[in-house]
Amino acid sequence: xxxxxxxxxxxxxxxxxxxxxxxxxxxxxxxxxxxxxxxxxxxxxxxxxxxxxxxxxxxxxxxxxxxxxxxxxxxxxxxxxxxxxxxxxxxxxxxxxxxxxxxxxxxxxxxxxxxxxxxxxxxxxxxxxxxxxxxxx
Amino acid sequence: xxxxxxxxxxxxxxxxxxxxxxxxxxxxxxxxxxxxxxxxxxxxxxxxxxxxxxxxxxxxxxxxxxxxxxxxxxxxxxxxxxxxxxxxxxxxxxxxxxxxxxxxxxxxxxxxxxxxxxxxxxxxxxxxxxxxxxxxx
Amino acid sequence: xxxxxxxxxxxxxxxxxxxxxxxxxxxxxxxxxxxxxxxxxxxxxxxxxxxxxxxxxxxxxxxxxxxxxxxxxxxxxxxxxxxxxxxxxxxxxxxxxxxxxxxxxxxxxxxxxxxxxxxxxxxxxxxxxxxxxxxxx
Amino acid sequence: xxxxxxxxxxxxxxxxxxxxxxxxxxxxxxxxxxxxxxxxxxxxxxxxxxxxxxxxxxxxxxxxxxxxxxxxxxxxxxxxxxxxxxxxxxxxxxxxxxxxxxxxxxxxxxxxxxxxxxxxxxxxxxxxxxxxxxxxx
Amino acid sequence: xxxxxxxxxxxxxxxxxxxxxxxxxxxxxxxxxxxxxxxxxxxxxxxxxxxxxxxxxxxxxxxxxxxxxxxxxxxxxxxxxxxxxxxxxxxxxxxxxxxxxxxxxxxxxxxxxxxxxxxxxxxxxxxxxxxxxxxxx
Amino acid sequence: xxxxxxxxxxxxxxxxxxxxxxxxxxxxxxxxxxxxxxxxxxxxxxxxxxxxxxxxxxxxxxxxxxxxxxxxxxxxxxxxxxxxxxxxxxxxxxxxxxxxxxxxxxxxxxxxxxxxxxxxxxxxxxxxxxxxxxxxx
Numbered sequence: 001x002x003x004x005x006x007x008x009x010x011x012x013x014x015x016x017x018x019x020x021x022x023x024x025x026x027x028x029x030x031x032x033x034x035x036x037x038x039x040x041x042x043x044x045x046x047x048x049x050x051x052x053x054x055x056x057x058x059x060x061x062x063x064x065x066x067x068x069x070x071x072x073x074x075x076x077x078x079x080x081x082x083x084x085x086x087x088x089x090x091x092x093x094x095x096x097x098x099x100x101x102x103x104x105x106x107x108x109x110x111x112x113x114x115x116x117x118x119x120x121x122x123x124x125x126x127x128x129x130x131x132x133x134x135x136x137x
Numbered sequence: 138x139x140x141x142x143x144x145x146x147x148x149x150x151x152x153x154x155x156x157x158x159x160x161x162x163x164x165x166x167x168x169x170x171x172x173x174x175x176x177x178x179x180x181x182x183x184x185x186x187x188x189x190x191x192x193x194x195x196x197x198x199x200x201x202x203x204x205x206x207x208x209x210x211x212x213x214x215x216x217x218x219x220x221x222x223x224x225x226x227x228x229x230x231x232x233x234x235x236x237x238x239x240x241x242x243x244x245x246x247x248x249x250x251x252x253x254x255x256x257x258x259x260x261x262x263x264x265x266x267x268x269x270x271x272x273x274x
Numbered sequence: 275x276x277x278x279x280x281x282x283x284x285x286x287x288x289x290x291x292x293x294x295x296x297x298x299x300x301x302x303x304x305x306x307x308x309x310x311x312x313x314x315x316x317x318x319x320x321x322x323x324x325x326x327x328x329x330x331x332x333x334x335x336x337x338x339x340x341x342x343x344x345x346x347x348x349x350x351x352x353x354x355x356x357x358x359x360x361x362x363x364x365x366x367x368x369x370x371x372x373x374x375x376x377x378x379x380x381x382x383x384x385x386x387x388x389x390x391x392x393x394x395x396x397x398x399x400x401x402x403x404x405x406x407x408x409x410x411x
Numbered sequence: 412x413x414x415x416x417x418x419x420x421x422x423x424x425x426x427x428x429x430x431x432x433x434x435x436x437x438x439x440x441x442x443x444x445x446x447x448x449x450x451x452x453x454x455x456x457x458x459x460x461x462x463x464x465x466x467x468x469x470x471x472x473x474x475x476x477x478x479x480x481x482x483x484x485x486x487x488x489x490x491x492x493x494x495x496x497x498x499x500x501x502x503x504x505x506x507x508x509x510x511x512x513x514x515x516x517x518x519x520x521x522x523x524x525x526x527x528x529x530x531x532x533x534x535x536x537x538x539x540x541x542x543x544x545x546x547x548x
Numbered sequence: 549x550x551x552x553x554x555x556x557x558x559x560x561x562x563x564x565x566x567x568x569x570x571x572x573x574x575x576x577x578x579x580x581x582x583x584x585x586x587x588x589x590x591x592x593x594x595x596x597x598x599x600x601x602x603x604x605x606x607x608x609x610x611x612x613x614x615x616x617x618x619x620x621x622x623x624x625x626x627x628x629x630x631x632x633x634x635x636x637x638x639x640x641x642x643x644x645x646x647x648x649x650x651x652x653x654x655x656x657x658x659x660x661x662x663x664x665x666x667x668x669x670x671x672x673x674x675x676x677x678x679x680x681x682x683x684x685x
Numbered sequence: 686x687x688x689x690x691x692x693x694x695x696x697x698x699x700x701x702x703x704x705x706x707x708x709x710x711x712x713x714x715x716x717x718x719x720x721x722x723x724x725x726x727x728x729x730x731x732x733x734x735x736x737x738x739x740x741x742x743x744x745x746x747x748x749x750x751x752x753x754x755x756x757x758x759x760x761x762x763x764x765x766x767x768x769x770x771x772x773x774x775x776x777x778x779x780x781x782x783x784x785x786x787x788x789x790x791x792x793x794x795x796x797x798x799x800x801x802x803x804x805x806x807x808x809x810x811x812x813x814x815x816x817x818x819x820x821x822x
Contacts, residue, residue, distance in 0.1 A: 042377025075249035078215030083256040103727025112212035117524035119220040179514025240590025250391035276671040316788025349660035352626030357667040386623035393631040397550040413808040453651025486797035489763030494804040523760035530768040534687040665798035
C-alpha cells in the first residue's frame, strides 16, 4: 500500500520519458525500479532527483562505488527508510559487497547507534581537540 | 553543560584505570577524549563500550579504516549526535580524508536524507528484484 | 500485525462510546479509523488524544485546513510513521490537495531532509541575524 | 539562542497566570522552568500541555514516578531533545535515581540504539509468536 | 564549534562567487547566511544545493511562500536540525508569520509528534480506506 | 521481505551453535526468535550482541525486569524499529505488564514525543538548575 499509484502510461509525458531513457542508458538495463515510477507523477521532482543520484552516486569520484553504497545504507538505516535499505543493500551486493563486509557494515552501524545514544544521553561536551577552527584558521 | 560530570579521580577505580590504560596503549597517546571520561562513572558500561569500539573500528578488517569513519559519520549525522559528528569527522581527517572526499561524503549523506524522505512520504513498495530471499534460498 | 488488538465490543465502555460518538458527530460519518479503535483499550489515553486532534487540526484557525494536513504529513514523514503518512495524505486529498501541491510538498520535505543533514554534518553555527532575542527584547 | 523569547510580563495574561499558579501549587515551589516560560506566548498551547504533563507524569498511577522519568529520558534521548534530556535527568535524580540505576538506564538505551539499527538494517521479519492478534482474539 | 571552517577568500573561486552572486541578486541583499559559507568548500555541493533551494522554496508555485517555510520548520524540528529550525523560523517571520500562526504551527508539530509515536507503538494497521490504489487505478 | 536470509544449517557453525545453545539455556526454551537467526550470518556480530542483551536486560540488577522492557519499548518506538517494538512489547507482557501499565507507557511515550518536538522547535535554553556540574563538583 502506498500513498500514490503510478499510472500505466507514465512515459506518455516526454519529460518522464527523457528521464527514464537516461536511467536505462546510464545503467544499461530496461529495468526501472519503483522509486522512479513513484516519483514520475511530478516530472519536475523526477528531474531534480535522478540527475543528482546519477551525479553523486553513479559517477567515478574520490570515493569508490561500493563505499558510496555502504554510506547510503548507513544513512538509510538510521533514517529508517525501508525502501532505501532494500534498494541500496541490493546495489551494494551488485557492486561486490561480501558477506564479511556486510557483517562489518552492520557492526559499525549498530555500534554507532549505541554510542550516538550514549553521547546524547550524557550530553558529552565536544573536546577542544576536535575543534576545526583550531586547524583551518 | 552535561547531565553528568566526571570526578577528578576516575582512575582510582582499577576497572576504569584498566580501560584507560588500554585506550592509551592502543592509540599510542595519553589523550583520553571526553566520551570515555563521561562513561567512566559506570565501569561496567565503560568495559562494555570501549572494547567494542576497539574491535569494530580499530582493528584491521575487510573495510578500510577511513571508510569505517565515514560510515560512522553518516550514522551520527542521521542520528544527530553532535559529539559523534565532531569526534568522527576529526578521526576521519586524521586517517587521511581529503576535502574532496569530505565534500562527496556530505553529498551522499544529504542526497540520502532527501531520497529517504521521498520514499517514506510515498511509501514506495520494495521491488521484488531487491528481495534477498530470491537470491539466498 | 500490531501490538494490541481491539476487542469487538469497544463501545460497551461508556467513555469509549462517548469519544466515538463525538468523532462521528464532528466528522459527520460513521467511519472510525483504526487509530481510535487501537487507542480505545485505554479510555483515558483516548480521551486525552481525540479532543486535542479535534481542537488543533479540526477547528477553524489562523492556519487553513489543507496547510495543517500538509504540515502533519511533513512531521509524519520525518518521524517515519507509516500509519500517519497514509492517514494524513488521505486527509489532505480529501481537503483538496492537488497533485501539483503534493509534488511540491514532497519537494520541500525532500529538500529539507537534505539540508537538515548537511547543516548537522557541518555543525553550521546559527547566524546572529536569526537570534530571536535581538528582536523581541 | 532560541527561536522565541518570553516577555517580562507573561503573567499579566490571566490564562498564563492560572497555569503558572497551578505549576507552583502542584510542585510546591516558586520555580518555573524555562519550558513553561517559552510556551506561554501561546496560552492555548500552554493550557493543552501542562495539564497533560501533570496528569501523565505527576499523578500516582500503575507506573512509579522514577520509572516514568526514566522512560521519559529514554524517549528524549532517542528523539535527541537536549532540553528534555537535561530536565528529565534532573527530575529522575530528584526522585531518587542512583548512579547505578543511571548507568543501567544508559546501558539499556545504548543497547536498544544498537539492536534497533541492526533489526532495521536486516529488515528482520516479526516472529509469529509476537503477533498480538493470536493472543487477544 | 563546527566541523569545517570557511576560508576568508571563498569568492576567489569563480564557481563560489557565481553562486553567491546569484544568492545576493535573488534575495536583494548582501547578506549571505552561514549555510552557504559552510558549503562553499565544495563548489559542486554548493552548486547542487542553492539552485534547488531557490527553485523549491523561492519561486512562486501552488503552495504559498509562508506555508513552504512552515513545512520546512516542521521537517527541521522532527529531524532536529538546530540551524535549520533557526533559519526557517526567521524566514517564516520575515514572510509574515504571526505569533498566533506560530503557536498553531507548534501545536500541530507537537501533536503529530505525539500521535506518530502512539501509532508506531501500537503498530496500528493502515485502514483500507486510505489505500491510494483504490482511488487511482 | 528482508535484506538477508538465514541459511537452513546455521548451527553447523560451532560459534553460532554455542550462542544459540546459550540463548536456549538462559531462557529455558527451544524457541530462537528471528533476530538471532538473522544475525547469525556473521558469528562475530552475533557473539557481540547476544551476551550484551543477556547482561543488560536479562540479569537481575537495580532496575526491575519489567521496567527494563518498558524502557526498551520506549527507545524502539522513538527509533521506529518495527521488529523491536513487537518483540519487546511481547516480552513486557510476558513479564507481567498489565493493560493499565501499557496504556500509561504509551501516554508517557506520546507526551514525550510532543514535548520533545516543542522544546526543539522553540530551542528552549536549558535552565541553570539542571546543570549537573553545579551538583557534582
